[in-house]
Amino acid sequence: MLWDRILALVSLILGGLSLALSTTFPRGQGPGPELFPSILGMTLVMFSVILLLNPSPDRHEENSKGWLSLALVLVFFALSPTLVTHLGLAVAAALGAASVSLLLKEPLARLLVTSLIVWLLGQYIFVRWLGIPG
Amino acid sequence: MNVMLVLTPEVFLAMFIAGLYGAIFGAIPGLTATLALSLFIPFALFLPPEVGVAAIISLVAMAIFAGDIGSVLVRIPGTPASAAYTEEINDVAKEKGPFFALGLSALGSALGSLVGTGLLVVGSLGMAMLARQFSSFEYFWLVLLGVTTGILASEPFVKGAIAFILGMLLATIGYDPALGYPRFTFGNPNLLGGINFIVALIGLFGLSEVFYQLLRAKTDEGTTSNLRLGLVRGGSLRTFFLEPLLLIIREKALFLRSSILGTFIGFLPGAGSDFAAWIVSNFARLTKAPKELVTLAGTSANNAAVAGAWIPALSLGIPGDTLTAIILGLFLTLGIHPGPELFSKNLSLVVEMYLIFFISSVVLMPIIGYIAAKVVGLVLKLPKGMLLSFIAAISLIGAYSINNNPFDLYLLTAFGVLGLFFKLGNFPLGQTVLGLVLGPLLEQNLMMSMIKTHWNLFSLFERPVAIFLAVANLLLVLSLGWWKMKQVLKVRSLQSRTRRR
Numbered sequence: 001m002l003w004d005r006i007l008a009l010v011s012l013i014l015g016g017l018s019l020a021l022s023t024t025f026p027r028g029q030g031p032g033p034e035l036f037p038s039i040l041g042m043t044l045v046m047f048s049v050i051l052l053l054n055p056s057p058d059r060h061e062e063n064s065k066g067w068l069s070l071a072l073v074l075v076f077f078a079l080s081p082t083l084v085t086h087l088g089l090a091v092a093a094a095l096g097a098a099s100v101s102l103l104l105k106e107p108l109a110r111l112l113v114t115s116l117i118v119w120l121l122g123q124y125i126f127v128r129w130l131g132i133p134g
Numbered sequence: 135m136n137v138m139l140v141l142t143p144e145v146f147l148a149m150f151i152a153g154l155y156g157a158i159f160g161a162i163p164g165l166t167a168t169l170a171l172s173l174f175i176p177f178a179l180f181l182p183p184e185v186g187v188a189a190i191i192s193l194v195a196m197a198i199f200a201g202d203i204g205s206v207l208v209r210i211p212g213t214p215a216s217a218a219y220t221e222e223i224n225d226v227a228k229e230k231g232p233f234f235a236l237g238l239s240a241l242g243s244a245l246g247s248l249v250g251t252g253l254l255v256v257g258s259l260g261m262a263m264l265a266r267q268f269s270s271f272e273y274f275w276l277v278l279l280g281v282t283t284g285i286l287a288s289e290p291f292v293k294g295a296i297a298f299i300l301g302m303l304l305a306t307i308g309y310d311p312a313l314g315y316p317r318f319t320f321g322n323p324n325l326l327g328g329i330n331f332i333v334a335l336i337g338l339f340g341l342s343e344v345f346y347q348l349l350r351a352k353t354d355e356g357t358t359s360n361l362r363l364g365l366v367r368g369g370s371l372r373t374f375f376l377e378p379l380l381l382i383i384r385e386k387a388l389f390l391r392s393s394i395l396g397t398f399i400g401f402l403p404g405a406g407s408d409f410a411a412w413i414v415s416n417f418a419r420l421t422k423a424p425k426e427l428v429t430l431a432g433t434s435a436n437n438a439a440v441a442g443a444w445i446p447a448l449s450l451g452i453p454g455d456t457l458t459a460i461i462l463g464l465f466l467t468l469g470i471h472p473g474p475e476l477f478s479k480n481l482s483l484v485v486e487m488y489l490i491f492f493i494s495s496v497v498l499m500p501i502i503g504y505i506a507a508k509v510v511g512l513v514l515k516l517p518k519g520m521l522l523s524f525i526a527a528i529s530l531i532g533a534y535s536i537n538n539n540p541f542d543l544y545l546l547t548a549f550g551v552l553g554l555f556f557k558l559g560n561f562p563l564g565q566t567v568l569g570l571v572l573g574p575l576l577e578q579n580l581m582m583s584m585i586k587t588h589w590n591l592f593s594l595f596e597r598p599v600a601i602f603l604a605v606a607n608l609l610l611v612l613s614l615g616w617w618k619m620k621q622v623l624k625v626r627s628l629q630s631r632t633r634r635r
Binding site: 003004006007008010011014015018021022025026029030031032033035036037040041043044047048050051054056066067069070073074077078080081082084085089092093094096097098100101103104105106110111113114115117118121122126130132133134 | 180290292293295296299300302303306310312313315317318341344345347348349350517519520522523524526527528530531534535538540541543544546547550551554555556558559560561573576577580581584585588589
């Protein structure tokens with residue numbers, strides 16, 4: 001129920017925002033760029049209200065430790081553009097794999113093997129072979 | 135036209151490796167064909183088109199088949215397409231051995247896919263010829279048909295509709311197709327070209343899975359350790375190939391009916407292989423068919439539906455399901471434009487696709503099926519934590535590699551979070567992907583039609599095929615609405631009866 005309400009509220013805000021912003025778009029001789037977003041915004045608002053009034057029971061289980069792990073991995077991904085720019089694609093990806101392994105409490109050996117494979121994949125296949133700058 | 139191109143060692147190798155990769159993802163519960171395909175797209179972008187397409191067709195076909203492996207071993211379907219007959223195939227495995235059950239699944243899938251391929255050739259050529267007469271008016275109604283079925287057929291309905299509309303709304307970011315005005319970019323030049331479909335896909339399916347598993351904080355103690363208990367040991371070629379084949383020959387009418395119906399359901403926009411498997415296996419149950427026949431009906435239908443979904447995708451450029459929506463996104467990125475023009479300008483690629491479907495049905499599915507049945511235990515021993523770390527890293531590499539733009543990594547994270555929330559709220563993620571693909575097509579064809587006729591809305595009803603498609607839309611909305619209403623009334627009457635008792 002909680003997730004349904006949260007998601008209904010988020011889509012209600014997004015639908016409302018799309019409706020409001022589409023009024024600022026320029027108009028041609030007939031309807032223009034505002035037509036489609038405003039129709040979608042309106043429909044989204046309608047369905048969000050329906051869901052908000054009739055939420056279904058939650059099925060998923062989470063735990064508080066999981067939220068902390070999720071927050072940490074989100075911080076990593078939020079920093080990933082900077083990491084890719086400064087450390088390179090292969091190293092950033094290897095760090096990503098290592099952080100997920102660490103948060104999932106994988107043994108150190110597995111963490112190192114995973115990170116090494118990812119680094120090799122990133123460096124030799126994507127950067128060297130496919131020519132991705134990084 | 136160089137049809138022999140398809141028989142190169144590179145193409146065969148790509149099909150084999152991608153097929154095995156698809157089988158691994160299909161077999162592990164929680165990892166779907168869609169996830170396998172999303173993570174493979176960054177690689178496919180760098181392959182020659184004929185090799186990439188071959189790999190993708192083989193990957194999807196094998197992932198759908200391999201969904202049965204989890205059902206056979208531990209009663210947990212690997213993919214939603216296998217969920218329709220999980221109990222039956224598991225019971226068949228208990229009664230006649232896992233090797234027979236997996237053989238029935240592999241051969242049923244292979245032959246079902248073969249029937250689907252035959253219908254794909256006939257259907258797509260016919261549709262492409264018909265579609266040459268289409269203009270933006272007919273395309274508008276066709277895409278609308280995809281949108282209405284996508285919204286109305288989704289379960290649960292309201293959540294499916296929200297996911298679908300949100301996908302369409304996200305696709306409006308960037309320059310609009312009518313005046314070229316930048317919408318919802320908030321002054322960010324990275325958003326002017328719109329949201330990259332593949333980045334969105336990797337975030338929605340790949341990264342969100344990592345986030346979701348982190349939140350649950352459960353890795354190895356879940357599915358994989360259970361699966362180790364059910365390793366397939368022993369089993370002969372006779373049990374795997376001959377006995378199921380004899381059964382299929384004996385029940386050829388049921389098999390053909392299921393495959394043809396599966397292809398037709400796969401052809402319908404928004405339906406897909408899981409829907410096909412449910413309908414066809416339910417038909418088999420209604421006729422009180424024994425468990426092995428319910429399994430045969432379901433497994434041949436879901437693989438036939440894979441080929442069926444390619445008919446509108448190839449001939450009209452309209453996806454039949456989430457998987458073909460992803461593939462269409464990739465095609466557009468590669469500069470391949472599906473639709474009638476593909477048949478006139480790039481017929482060799484179309485013929486190659488037919489041949490790949492044929493090879494993957496007749497050769498790969500039985501062989502990889504046999505190998506998968508033998509080695510599935512080894513594959514499933516891969517710790518899930520390690521697998522999730524790989525998924526996180528490949529998501530990051532894949533999203534960055536598409537445009538070499540660090541900004542795409544912010545989008546990746548945002549879509550990962552959206553996918554996580556959708557998973558927590560039990561929203562169908564596939565609908566967002568369909569919305570992302572169908573939204574721009576709908577707007578483009580509507581705006582083109584309206585600009586051509588100076589906003590004369592009646593012009594949408596002037597051409598005969600357009601009228602036919604408009605009526606089809608109306609009938610579809612009415613029949614699906616009626617069916618939904620009937621379901622609601624049925625549930626309510628059941629609830630009131632229970633209350634009275």
